[in-house]
Amino acid sequence: MKNFTVKKLPSLERLWEFIDSHFIFVAILPAVIIFLLFTIYPAIELVLMSGSSITFENAELIREPALEKNIVKFLDDWIFRKALVNTLIFVLLSTSIEMLFGFGLALAVNELVRGRGIVRTTMLLPILIPPVAIGSIWRLMYNSEFGVINAFLELFGIPAQQFLGSTSTALLSVVVVDIWHWTPLVFLILLAGLEALPEEVMEASSIDGATYNQKLRFIIIPLMWPALIVAFMFRSIVAFKVFDQIFLLTSGGPGTSTEVISLYVYKVFFQQNQLGYGALLALITIGIICSYLAVFAIAQRKFTGAK
């Protein structure tokens, strides 16, 4: 009799039973499916696309093999090389200045007994507002007619500049926006790191009569080294992806002076409608950023291993 009732379990109950006994697999299944469908499959698609030329005819995609054509085009593509150089300049300049300012500010705020909460809250502002809004704000601030930056310079008798419109200042102006945008995040990460430093060590060094500079050099920086490395790596990777603000501020111009990789890949994909060639550029971009990461990781391991 008992067996009979067990067999007649309603199917929903049985489903729960199954989920229960295999919960570990069931739990991760949705994430695996999402990644397979929307990252692995598109990545394969990207590889296939890079060897073909894709055209639209009556809203239908037509693919033709064109690997050789795409590669020849790439070898001739000076805009991509320019975009790569611009991106590297952008990443190096903005990341290193953000690290410097962010660490300095974190050190200062770490000395404050009160008021850290309000500093932290304020610093969230640039991180949370949409990058597109930041682009709009700074574009208006850089405006040569009424922008606040030119108004400020006028106080010192400096004539109005076309910050975003001149090839010599455009890239630098974009870097300044990035510094405003992301220094707060570096600050937050490093402040959290400073607050997690063991207090006994700091106290002991104070008792031993260490000056602040000595502490900074022999205690804080060595202890903070891992956090500094992580912050640098994280920031440089995100900086490499830069797209939104530059799209809003200059769209890569004037000429190609602020053309960066993401923006150029976008243009090839969607403005020039070269989905195949764009895919090749996207693959090369992925290769570049992965090798950057690998070199960084190896260098770090060697560096810390040698210590």
Next chain:
Amino acid sequence: MMVVNSWKRVALWCFVIFALILIIAPFIWIIGISLKYQIAIITGQFPFDVTWVNYERVLFGKSSDFLLNMFNSLVVAVISTTLVLIIATLAAYSLAWRTMSGLFKMGFLAWTLIFNIIPPITLVGPWYVIFSDLGLYNTLTALVMTHIVINLPMAIWLMMTAFGTIPRDLESAAIMDGCRRTTAFRLVLLPLVKPGMIAAGLLAFVFSWSEFGIALNLTAKETMTIPVAIASYAGQYEINHGEMAAAAVLSSLPAILLMFLGQKFIVRGLTAGSVK
């Protein structure tokens, strides 16, 4: 705490306040611009006559779809955030607690990491092709899917940290007491990882609300989100600066709200993992 003499403290505060002003000033300035008539903007009038006309035009103007855009952004952000939280919490539980095949776990986590570092624009091309093939181009469904994908790595990592802080005995005790594993998960574990979920949820919401690169290429007029609409303001032949400013301010409102209400969770979410 070290003893800092009062002069040093004053200097310290001056430095910090200067930095805070630099951070806030652009935003104050843009609010000012958004409240000015076009003519007052160009002549740099100060003090100026306050007007709401820019906001009115952005929100209710004939040629403006801003309310629709806002609705689209909200729908995409809310749905994708909810789904991300569910999927990520389950996955993190599985990854953080269960001893799975090490290779699978490592491969999975490595993939989330790699996916997180490559520029999203590189995958927008294939996404565009795939969604066009499926007839999902220019639908909110496609946008929700992609926003789930881009936020999933962050959410999984945050939730793994959250599960790492709970003693495992709690679960085994609940199961020993006759609780089902799923019930134990729901009633015992979920309340404990709530702070992590709030942090991940807030960040996922903000990222989805602000996301531009994907929305730009997968949406058209009816499905356009706020960031794309703002970019189209800037692209117009004759830019109305006041409206551009008003749109920027409006798009930042959710962020400002969250900044005050959820700052603790957001700071935790943004700095988690980097400290260890």
